[in-house]
Every structure is written in C-alpha cells, then in structure tokens.
Amino acid sequence: MINDEAYDPHAIIDKWMKVWDELRVSEAHGLTGGHEDEPRSYVVSMFPYPSGDLHMGHAEVYSISDAIARYIRMQGGNVLNAIGWDSFGLPAENAALKRNLDPRDWTYANIETQAESFRRLGVSFDWRTRFHTSDPEYYRWNQWLFLRLFEAGLAYRKEAAVNWCPNDQTVLANEQVIGGHCERCGTAVVQRPLTQWFFKVVGHAQRMLDDMAQLEGKWPNEVLAIQRNWIGRSSGAHIDFKIADRDEPVRVFTTRPDTLFGAVFFVVAVDSPLADELCTADQREAFDAYRQQVAMATEIERLATDRPKTGVFIGRYASNPINGEPLPVYAADYVLAHYGTGAIMAVPAHDQRDLDFARAFDLPIRVVIDSGQPDPAATGEATDGDGRLVNSGDFNGLTISEGSEAITTRLESNGVGAAAVTYRWRDWLISRQRYWGTPIPIVHCQSCGLVPVPDDQLPVELPKSGYQLRPEGGKSPLESAEEWVSVACPRCGEPARRDTDTMDTFVDSSWYFLRYPNPNFTDGPFDPAGVQRWLPVDEYIGGREHSTGHLMYARWLTKALHDLGMLSFTEPFTKLTNQGQVIMNGKAMSKTLGNLVNLQEQISLFGPDAVRVTMVFAGPPEDDIDWADVSPTGAVKWLGRVWRLSGELPTQVEGTADVALRRNVHRLLADTTAAMEARRLNVAIARLMELTNVLRRAVDGQPGAANPAAREGAEALVQMLSCFAPFTAEEAWQRLGHEPSVCVAAWPKADPQLLVEDTATCIVQINGKVRDRLEVPADVSEDALRELVLNADKVRAALGEGGVDRVIVRAPKLVNIVPAR
C-alpha cells in the first residue's frame, strides 16, 4: 500500500506528457486512409485566436471537447482531435503598433505559448494537424479558393460603406466602433463609400434554410433559430408600378399583395439613387434639404424606431397597376435603400409604419381588409387581423390568403408582378483595409481590368517590409507598400497594381477543418483522401456568439464548394455543441474588461486536472460558468480521494467478488456511460463521484480493500476519470499496478446481468402522495403486487373505513391507490 505521500497535482505533469508523446496516444490512426474497420470520429473545437496565453474560456471549450474525444477513443473510436490557429486578425496589428514590432513576431510567439499551455492542460490533440492561417502555405489556398469563387461569379465588387474615423484617418472594424465613436480616440465615426469585395451568399439563402433539416436535433435549436432569424426570409410579391413620365416601372416588394387596393401613396428610400432621379425640379430644394437632414442623423437617432415619421413629396405619381390609381411619391427614411427594392407601396390601413406616415402627412387611409378591428384612421392602429377583402373590386370577399394569391395571379398575367421571396441576409463583405490578413489575389490593370493572379503565382505573400500599418490618408496598409503593389499585369504584361485589401478572417475559418487531415497538402486546399476519411466534422464545439458569423459562412462555403464539385457533402458540422462563457461574479471576462480570473493562476493553485473537472462539473456545457459559484477546491479534494483510494488496493485480491458491490459499481458504470453518450458531462462526473464514495465505504468497511470487486470498481473509476482528469487518472492507474498508460485502456463495460435487480422498491401512493415503500420481487405480477399493497399495514391504516375506487399498478415500481369518494 502506498499511503503516506500526499496527492500533488503538479508533480505529475511532465512525467505523463512525456509518456503520452512516446506512446502517441493522441494520434488518429491513418490520417488519409487505413484503419477503416475502426469507426472514425472527427472532433473539432473552434480554433483559437492567439491573443496571448490561453484564458479561462479556452480551458472550458477544450475541457469539454477533450473529454468527448477521449471518451470516443476509449470506446474504440478512431478519433481525430484537431488543433490549429486562427492567426490572422486585427489584434496582432494593434499589438504591433503599440510595441513597434512585426505582427508575425507577436502572433507566432503567442501561438507557441498557447501550444505549450495546451500540452500542460493535458489536451489530447493530434498535433500533426497543426497549422496557422497566417502561414503562407495556408493562405495560399485561401487565395486559390477566392479565385475559384471569382470564376464562379460568387466573388464580386461593389460599393459599400465603411466605418471611418476622421481623426485617426483609418477604417474601423465594427467592433472598433463603440456607440458610434472610435474605440481609440472617441471621435464620431462616419460612413464612407468604398468599392469592396463581396461573396455572393444570399443566392444560397433558401438552401441554408432547407439544409437545416439535416441539423435538426443535432445542433442546438437556439442556433438554428438565430440563423433563421438572421436570414429573415419573407415571401410575397414583386409589383411593378408605372411612374408618370418614366419609361421603366419601379418595382416594389410586399408581403401583402392582398392589400394592393389599399395602397394610397408610394415611398422611396431617401438615400437611394432612385429618389434622387425621381425628384422633380420643383421639389428639388425640399428634397435636398431633407436628404441633408437625414444624412446628419446619428446612428442612435437612425436606429430609434419610435421617432416620428419624416419625408418629403418629390413631385411625381406612381400608378397602381391593379386599378390605375395615381399615388403620390414620397422620399422618406423609414424605407431602407438596401432592403427589397428600396421602394414600397404604402398601405396605411394595414401597416403601422405607413399609417404613422399617413397621419403625419394627412394622407388618406383606406381599409381593404375587414378584420372586425376598429377603424385605423380613428385609433391610429393599423389592423393586421384576419378578415375578408373589401374595397378591392373583383376581389371583394376573398380571405387574405385567397386575395394574395388571386391578386398576384392577376398581376402576373398582366405582366406587372410575380410571387417573390426576399431575405434580410446580406452578401458577405470580405474586404478589409488591413495588413494582417490574406491579400486578395487580383491585379488591377488599366487595359485588362480585374485580372486574377494565376494559380502558379500563388501565394501572393504579404510584404515583410516597406509597408506602414496605418498609412497617411487612410489608405489600406498594403497600398503603402509601393514595391509590392506595382506588378506587371499577368495578362498583358503592362504595369498594373495589386489589390490592396485583405480578406476577412472569417474566410480563413470557413474551411480550416477541411485541411486538418493533411495540413501539408500541396496539390489543393485540402486532401480529397483526408476529407473523404474524416469529413464532415462529427463533433464541433464552440461558442454561441459564432451563430451568425463563422457558422453561417462555413455552411455557405461548404455548399459553394459542393457546387464546384470539390465536396460531396453540403453541411460541414454534423453535430454542434455550444459552450457557455466563464464569468466572474456575474461579469463577463474579456480583453477590454480584463480577465478577472487568470487561467495559469488557477492551474498553479489547483492543477490542470482540477481546473478541467471544475469546468465540466459546473453544469451543462452550454451554460455560463460563474467562477465565483464553483469550487476548484472541491475538485482537488475529489481527485485526491481517487488518488488515495487507488493506492489502498492490494495487487493481490482475496476471496470472491462481492456481488452487492459489483452491482453498485456496474449500475454506476452504466449510468456514467449513458451520461457520456448524451454528452451530459456534468452528470457523468457526478456518477463518478458517487462511485468514489461507494468504493471508499467498501474499502473502509465491507467487503474491504482486498475484495476483487473493490479493485474492479477502482479500475473502472480510474479509466472513466481519464476523460476529465488525465494526469491524475494516469497516476492512479499506475498506483493500481498498471502500465503504461490508462489512455490505451478501453472504456469499461457494464455487465447487463449485474444490472438486473432481484428486488425493487415499490412506491405506494394514495392519491398520488407517497405513503409507503415496499421491497418486492422485481418480477412481481400486477395482481400479486396489488394484493400485497392493499394488505400493507400503512395502507390499511391510511385508507380507514372507506373503500377503494381504483388502483393503478406499475409493477414493480409503483402503485397508486385512489380511495372511494
């Protein structure tokens, strides 16, 4: 027996890291083929951004994903638990500016720090997958993919607004704009137009929705709901309105074609080119003044939905295609230029916004749906209830849905409209006016236009010198790298200039999981054999905050690559688990707010295993963990208990295995396994703690430490523990007399025969309230149990004189008696 030393969670780290490396316990079998008999499982956590050392949030994600990976591995799965770094991005530039160094140095130094911390946390990555998105060998393929999308018409350029800080003379990312002001200097941010690159994602909107059927039940409902919301599908009709003295009609989108007869005016977005074009000379002055006024409005004013409606008549009339009625055209800011067509038909009776406008401008209000609700003109409340069409010519009497269909059909046959669907989701703006990202592989040539850099000239590497991170006049940093920018046109050979934008880092993270199986592949972005072997990702783990960004883009790119014949599947992540945040006293931790709890400090206090156990035991993975509410001390105590227990069991067992103890062990084993399968990791740990308690009692009392059942239980406990606390489990496994590593042991299996109980506790209820408990044979018949229960003393006493109305018997677990009256 080993007894007298104390459990030291720190002393065991280096020892086992070495053993694991030597045994290569974390490596998948056959990265690009082979071992097909072993069920493969591809586990990926959203890869880290190297902002410094690992923090509490990282520890949480990887504690969860590593427990899952280790569990599947012990169940005989061939697991690829991958790791890489999302190493392009703005913080590297900020750090470089502040400390006057190369973004590379900062980035790669942080990566090394994080890699070492991962090792010391005992995360079982297959390090052969490792790459960093800022490696030229990686972003080369980012560029290659960009060119394929460009060829397919999925990458295009158009003008869009960027956040501009007039003081710093620089473009700001959205997260650098706080309340409409520059994060660094506090100056009010303005919008500035710039021609930028987009990926055409909206064309896939319907498939993004449809393919969610594949994810239902495997992704958190919440994420699917957020994405549906974000895509914002609405269906209705396009309707063309003729405008007096203009050849082309103006198209509007409406979800309510049934209310077409209620249209009494027409509105175009004040900031749209159309408004400018339609405005007559008479109204020019008023229009310009209004447009000016709207442009001056701050972001906060613009976002307030309850401010009074404003607008201006622009002198023209539109003609209602259903009845030729003339409708005055207004410019207003409540109509958005970028949604639908930037113009609407206004139906004040049945749309609150239009009604507010109509009342402000004293325009008529015509009810065309009789919903039985009070008159909108009187109440100021537009009616949106169900009802029948009125004031609608031939269509009177139809229901809303009949009316919509009939009117749409009529418009269609007259060539002035059609059923239509629009989406709120916008095309993906991928241009960034930044240095530390993937250069866009396009050359601008005066005679040839946009010329793709030929594949064999990739990668277009970032210049290592001769650039400024924040050049004068707000140019892109790459624009300042004069030597780098000047290039011969690949097509005509004349002097030309490189594109100076870099790609959004979400491009990098939209396909990294495809490259992990063969990160050194040189014939394409990913090795088809490796993709065939491992993709799609079986277990994807990461934060909910990526619902509308990363996850959308990764899903989209997968579909685009599928369409290009490069992938056989359409969804990249079969199963998604969200983990919550680690907070402290109710406050989130972040770079700006400061890390209230330091991971390395926690590790040095409690050891890596206890930190991991605390993370996982705190609650369901998706819930936030308030570090003030949890107890790493408790985790250390438990691990110490397991460690001591493992040293108290003699290698020589005596006697026959105690059946009662074995039953207990196997029941807890089965319960733990079920919890692991359901990914209810906090419950699995609770069951392991119970098992620890059971074994402690068995060792201290009956049947004693030498009984084979005690050893059997301890071995199972330690094997299962290795998913959560690998260092401690190894040490305990060794103390139990095993080598070389618990990581190569299998997950223990519960013996089904031991799970069958001879007797059961029957709950006796009267009127649903528990009145007694009886030990009964597990196979007791319903009739026998009914007799048994009705004759029990407590039941007779409780029932007294009155008879019994009915008896519900659920043998052997429960009997519920309903007394007469």
Added chain:
RNA sequence: GCCCGGGUGGUGGAAUGGCAGACACGGCCGCCUUAAAAGCGGCUGCCGCAAGGCAUGCGGGUUCGAUCCCCGCCCCGGGCACCA
C-alpha cells in the same frame, strides 16, 4: 413588436409523466490531533416539539399521478427589428 431559451434549497445543479432536490459547494456537528491543516463520518428545502403540513415564478387545465404536457400571465436571458 416578432422569434428562441429559461425560472427548482443559502449556491452550482439533478430528476422529462411515477420517491423533487442526485452529485457538489457552503454551513453546522462529531471523530482523529497537544493544536491546526488534511482526512474520515453525520446532519443540512421551508413551517412544526411532534404527528403532519407546505414546497419546482403566478393562475388555471389535462391526468390515478405534473418540475415535466396544455392554456393564460409575470419575471429573467438571448436573437432580430422602420426589413415593407
């Protein structure tokens, strides 16, 4: 306004129609110790001396039986939002 979650002891959380509060944290008590720490053990939802009663946000309903299913409401968190 629309769309998702959620509300259980002092705390984190268990229980998805059948013993509410598993497992922990915290607290109290005991053993061990010269003492402390560690360790081990006991108690710990509320009211009540007890018998017993009351308890899963509130109010209804379904059911022999509801934390769980249904309806209405309140509160908290999240997403979208002048999106036609």
